[in-house]
Amino acid sequence: MTMVFVAPSLVFAIAIASAFVAFPTDAGGGTWQLVQKNIGIVAMHMQLMHNDRVVIFDRTDFGHSNLTLPNGRCRRNPYEKSVKVDCTAHSVEYDVASNTIRALFVQTDVWCSSGSVAPDGRLIQTGGYNDGERTLRIFNPCSTCDWQEFGPGLAARRWYASNHILPDGRQIIIGGKGQFNYEFNPKAKTGADKTTFRLPFLWQTNDPAGVMNNLYPFVFLNVDGNLFIFSNNRSILFDYHNNTVVKTYPEIPGGDPRCYPSTGSAVLLPLNLQASSIQAEVLVCGGAPRGSFQQTIKGNFLGALNTCGRIKITDLNPQWVMERMPGGRVMSDMITLPDGNILIINGAADGTAGWEAGRNPALNPFIYKCNSPAGSRFEVENPSSIPRMYHSTAILLRDGRVLVGGSNPHLPLLKLNSGMISNSSCSSR
Structure with missing residues (x-):
C-alpha cells in the first residue's frame, strides 16, 4: 500500500480526490490518505521525476511480485537466485495526478542500490545485489519509457x-559493502576516473566487531564545493577533486553508530540565501546503540536512539549540539x-535495520522546527495505521504531500511459482 501524509501547515495545498480513502485523525497534526491499496511491489526505493511521476522499485530475488508484466513480457535471468523466468514486475511508475500505476521492467537486482537524478532529468541508478x-541503470521520464541497463557500468x-x-x-x-573507495559516473573516456579512488575514512569507520555501520553513509554537498561525509559516528569534509580530507569533525556525542544497520537518518537543513555569509547545517537523528x-x-x-545531533559544517570550529526527539527511532x-x-517518519522504536531485526513500529511522525528555540523544536503528528519498517520509503511530492510506502521486515518466503510481498501499499499525508 502507498499512503500520503499532509503536514498540518500544508493541508491548505491539497485537494483530495474522492477515490482516496482517508484515515481518521484525532489530536495532533497532519492527515493520512490511502492512495493505492496494492501497487504490486514493495516500495523499497522511490524517486520523484520532473513529470510528476514516481519511479518505484524493489529487489528481484524474492520470487514473483503481485503485478504481471504486460504483453506477455518475462524476465529471463539465469543468474537470478530465485525465479529464473519471471513474468512479474519489480518496478512501477506511479502517476500522481491520475493515481495510476504502470509496470516497468528491471532486469538486474536493485536490492539496496543507490542513485540520484541527473541535471537532464534522468534517474541514474547504480549497483545492487548479485547480478x-x-x-548502471537509466530511467528517462516519459509516458512510454522503461529502464535501460548497462553492465558492468561500475x-x-x-x-x-x-x-x-x-x-x-x-x-x-x-562506499558499499566491502568497498572503502569511491568512483564517478559517467566515466571519462580517458584518464584516472575510469577506476576507483581509495577513501581510508570508510575503513576507519568500519565497526571492529564486524558489523559494517559505515554502509549508506550520509553525503551532502557543502557550500564550498566539498562533500560532508558522515559514516558510523564520525564525519569529514572531503575534497573529491584532490582526494584529500579538508576537515575532520568531532565524533557525534555518545559515540553510537547512525549508519546501516544502525540506521538513523540525516538532512542538510535549508540554507539562508539572504545571509551575507551562507552557512550550512546538518541534522542527524536516530539510529541504534552500538551492539x-x-x-x-x-x-x-x-x-533505538532518541537523540539528534546538529552541526554547522561551515564553522571554523564546528561542534555538535544534541537534542532529544519525543521517542527513539531507527x-x-x-x-x-x-x-x-x-x-x-517511518521506522521502529526498537532493534535495527535488517530482516526480523526491528520491533515496535514508530507510527507517529515527528516534525522538527528548525528555527524554533532549542528544547521546543519537536511536534508529534497523528499516527499511521500501517507499520513502515525495513525497506520502507518516503518522498516529498510537488504538491506538498509526502508519499509513504514499502516495508517487508520479515524474511521472504521463496517458492518456485509464487512470491510473498507484505505492505505493498502506498500512502501519503
Missing part, C-alpha cells in the same frame, strides 16, 4: 553505497518540507 552489483561492486550529484553533473558513488545488531540475533531488541526517513521544517 546487479556493478550495473568499476567496483556497489551494495549499500551512497550517490550524490556534483556541480559538474557527474555522480560520485561512495544492537548483534543483540537482535540473540532475540534482544534494544531501544530506519526513519527525513524530508525537508516546503515550509522549511523537517519531517521524521
Whole structure:
C-alpha cells in the first residue's frame, strides 16, 4: 500500500480526490490518505521525476511480485537466485495526478542500490545485489519509457553505497559493502576516473566487531564545493577533486553508530540565501546503540536512539549540539518540507535495520522546527495505521504531500511459482 501524509501547515495545498480513502485523525497534526491499496511491489526505493511521476522499485530475488508484466513480457535471468523466468514486475511508475500505476521492467537486482537524478532529468541508478552489483541503470521520464541497463557500468561492486550529484553533473558513488573507495559516473573516456579512488575514512569507520555501520553513509554537498561525509559516528569534509580530507569533525556525542544497520537518518537543513555569509547545517537523528545488531540475533531488541545531533559544517570550529526527539527511532526517513521544517517518519522504536531485526513500529511522525528555540523544536503528528519498517520509503511530492510506502521486515518466503510481498501499499499525508 502507498499512503500520503499532509503536514498540518500544508493541508491548505491539497485537494483530495474522492477515490482516496482517508484515515481518521484525532489530536495532533497532519492527515493520512490511502492512495493505492496494492501497487504490486514493495516500495523499497522511490524517486520523484520532473513529470510528476514516481519511479518505484524493489529487489528481484524474492520470487514473483503481485503485478504481471504486460504483453506477455518475462524476465529471463539465469543468474537470478530465485525465479529464473519471471513474468512479474519489480518496478512501477506511479502517476500522481491520475493515481495510476504502470509496470516497468528491471532486469538486474536493485536490492539496496543507490542513485540520484541527473541535471537532464534522468534517474541514474547504480549497483545492487548479485547480478546487479556493478550495473548502471537509466530511467528517462516519459509516458512510454522503461529502464535501460548497462553492465558492468561500475568499476567496483556497489551494495549499500551512497550517490550524490556534483556541480559538474557527474555522480560520485561512495562506499558499499566491502568497498572503502569511491568512483564517478559517467566515466571519462580517458584518464584516472575510469577506476576507483581509495577513501581510508570508510575503513576507519568500519565497526571492529564486524558489523559494517559505515554502509549508506550520509553525503551532502557543502557550500564550498566539498562533500560532508558522515559514516558510523564520525564525519569529514572531503575534497573529491584532490582526494584529500579538508576537515575532520568531532565524533557525534555518545559515540553510537547512525549508519546501516544502525540506521538513523540525516538532512542538510535549508540554507539562508539572504545571509551575507551562507552557512550550512546538518541534522542527524536516530539510529541504534552500538551492539544492537548483534543483540537482535540473540532475540534482544534494544531501544533505538532518541537523540539528534546538529552541526554547522561551515564553522571554523564546528561542534555538535544534541537534542532529544519525543521517542527513539531507527530506519526513519527525513524530508525537508516546503515550509522549511523537517519531517521524521517511518521506522521502529526498537532493534535495527535488517530482516526480523526491528520491533515496535514508530507510527507517529515527528516534525522538527528548525528555527524554533532549542528544547521546543519537536511536534508529534497523528499516527499511521500501517507499520513502515525495513525497506520502507518516503518522498516529498510537488504538491506538498509526502508519499509513504514499502516495508517487508520479515524474511521472504521463496517458492518456485509464487512470491510473498507484505505492505505493498502506498500512502501519503
